[in-house]
Amino acid sequence: MKYAFLKSSPRSSFINEIKCPFILLRELPQSEYNAPLLRGASPAIAMPLVPQYTWCETENEVHVSIPLKGVSSKHVDVFTAPTILKVSFAQYLLDINLRGRIEEERSRARSKNGTLTIRLAKAGDDRSLWRKLSCEGTKDEIERRRSASLRERYDQVQKRMGQVGTNRVDEERSLFQKHMELEEQERQRIDSIKEAEKRRAEEDLHRRFAVNQKQQCPPPSPDQPDDNAARQANDAKSRHDRAPPVRPSATITFRNTPRLFKTPSRESTVVQENQFILKNRANLNSNALLNGSDIGDADPAWLAKKGDEFCHACDFGSAINAYSAALSIDSSPKPHVLASRAKCFLSLREGSDCIEDCLKALSCASIDGSLKKTIEVRLALAYCLNEEYDEARFYFCRHSDGDKKVSGCLAYLDKIVKVSDHKAKGDAYLQQGDFVEASGHYDHALKIDPSHVKTLMNRASCRLAASQASQCIDDCTQAIGLLSANSDSGETSLLEQVLLPLASIRRRWSVMLLIRRAKAKEEANPQSALKDLYDARDLANWLNDPSIDVNSIEKSINELEIPDNLPTLNTDQEVVYPIKAGDGTSFAQAKFQHSNSPT
Structure with a gap:
């Protein structure tokens, strides 16, 4: 008997009923025996290889372990029947006619660490030690046993598919009936409310009509000529003179009281509403309907x-x-x-x-x-x-165990602790005026982390105080380059990205470094020093940071003396500084041009 492998598709309800990613087998007719089994394959197909596997058993289960040899679990197909286990991946095919029967519903397959482990639950009649995984017998007996197992599996799946369809129809019918019952109840409730309202309105109308009938006065008698017409006219005139003045008009403003329950007044249950408000008085301040805020x-x-x-x-x-x-x-x-x-x-x-x-x-x-x-x-x-x-x-x-990001943070933390220790010692010596010791500690810190900007800035300040102008210029230039570099390259650790200052702080540091570099260039290259001061002033004006004293930069520009025989400064030269967006996530570039004269 020959079988062809059919891949499961998302629309196949048969495959959806099976809990493991099995493949379905179909029997081929005699005329297709010599045809290629796989769709699109050439007639000359290499025979599949039998993979290595190990197995063990208990009285209730059989465990089969198969190394996948680097194949992803997505490309592994497993099929089980009452007496069949078949596994296919890459060029490997394992087809075992089991010695006993198994229960497919309770069997499971799991892939972990490159090994596929299949746990087969033994059927009730074969819950004993098999001693052997494969059955023994003649070829005809094995084929008959295999065909019967496939037929039984097919019948089980067909039965389950029919049961699923019946359950779905019954569930839809039950939901529809419940929906109809709810609509009928709501219709009856509305009709009863309308009828009660109509009855109350009719009773009120009849009652008022009866009251009006009782209070109705007899018709007035016809007018008779009066001899005292003049006296009556005078009396009417005097009554008109005694009439009170007309009331002055006024504007009255009012607003509707917000209600917690959006129901009409004629349908509202006031007693139940008041009881609810008394029980939940503590939470009424947070209710948007009562404090006037949005819901x-x-x-x-x-x-x-x-x-x-x-x-x-x-x-x-x-x-x-x-x-x-x-x-x-x-x-x-x-x-x-x-x-x-x-x-x-x-x-x-x-x-x-x-x-x-x-x-x-x-x-x-x-x-x-x-x-x-x-x-x-x-x-x-x-x-x-x-x-x-x-x-x-x-x-x-x-x-840190098993997490590369956390391990990288821990390694960078050890580096930062050492750098901070040397930097703190260097700062202490710098405050005492011992520039040699301070510079030595700064050198040790930068050997550990050459990209530590704070240490570079402090070493530049130390070298400037020690009259080492050229070395100070080098430190300032290196620090400005680090501040201008893109920190989102993905090569830095998570801790290094967090410790990186915000864009506003880095721009403020750039202004400080430009001023410090200009101070170091005053004697050797005053023209370049003036250029740095112009750059610092333009960046400070763009930042509009109150912590930066722009007036002191202007004063330094005015006090810087430039010999007459030096060429003029190129006022069209552009300087590029890093600018980070206000949200703190991306970098852009801002260009500043020098003005023709100091402001």
């Missing part, structure tokens, strides 16, 4: 989703406001909202606020393992921002 501003879930949208758009300030509003409304803070706000604080380099949110999120009871790991890594990064390296190392070490 979305009172929904914590909506505010949290809005915060996520702002965070994905890198608008961290708006995201923090949305998360804070959601946390102020919700009595029980959600860990994922606190974690998201901590991420925004970390992006804005606000380490203390990030630490506070992370600690609150970790104290929540409803926090899962993956979110806890993310929060603890974020907490370690915030501790590094605050230079609390011992606490940061504690949380990094908890998740």
Whole structure:
């Protein structure tokens, strides 16, 4: 008997009923025996190879392990029948006629670490030790046993497909009947309300009509001529004179009282509404219908989703406001909202606020393992921002096993600790005026991390104070180049990206370095020094930062003396500085041109 392999398709309900990614076999007629089995294959097809496998058994199960030899589990096909196990991947094909019967419903296949493990559940009659995995017998007996197993499997699948279709039809019919019953009940309720309202209106109309009949006066008698007509005219005139003046007009403003239950007054149950308001008096201030705010501003879930949208758009300030509003409304803070706000604080380099949110999120009871790991890594990064390296190392070490990003952060943390130690010693010697010792410690720090901008800036200041102008110029130039470099290259670690200052700080540092380099160039190259001062002034005016004293830069430009025999400065030369967007996520380039004369 010969069989062809048919790949399962997404539209095949038969394959969807099987829990493992099995393939379906169909029997080929005698006329197709010599035809190629695979669609699109040439007549000369190489015979498949039998893969290596191992197996073991218990009284209830049989375990078969097959090395996949680098093949992805997506390209592995497994098929089982009551007495058949077939596995196909790449150029390998394993076809075993099992010694006993198995239950396909309870059998499972799992791929892990490049090995496919198939757990076959033995049938009730064959729950004993088989001793052998394959059955023994003549070729005809094996073929008959195999055909019977495939037929039985096919009948089971057909029966299940029919049962699924019957259940779906019954479920749809039941849902339709329930929907019709609800509509009928609602129709009856509305009709009863209309009938009661009509009856009350008719009774009220009859009652008023009866009252009006009782109060109706007899018809007046016809007018009789009066002899005292003049006296009556005088009396009427005097009554007109005594009439009170007309009331002055006034404007009255009013507004409708907001109601918690949007139902008509004639259908509202006032007693039940008042009882509900008394029980929930503490939460009425947060109700948007009563305080006049928008309904979305009172929904914590909506505010949290809005915060996520702002965070994905890198608008961290708006995201923090949305998360804070959601946390102020919700009595029980959600860990994922606190974690998201901590991420925004970390992006804005606000380490203390990030630490506070992370600690609150970790104290929540409803926090899962993956979110806890993310929060603890974020907490370690915030501790590094605050230079609390011992606490940061504690949380990094908890998740360094098997995580390359955390391991990279831990390695960079060890480097930063050493650099900070040498930098602190160098700063202390610089304040004491010992420039040699200070420069030595700065050199040690830069050997460990040559891209540490703060150390380069301090060494430049030390060399400027020690009258080492050329070396100071080199340090300033190197630091400006590092500040202008693109930090989003993907080669830096996560901790290095977090410790990188924001764009506004880097631009302010660029102004300081330009001024320091101009100071070092005053004697040897005054023209280049004047160019640096112009660049610093233009960048400071563009930044509009109150911490930068633009007047002192202008004063330095005016005091710088340029000999008359030197060529004039090229006022059309462009200087490029790094500019980071306000959201703190991307880089652009800004060009500044020198003005013809100092401002």
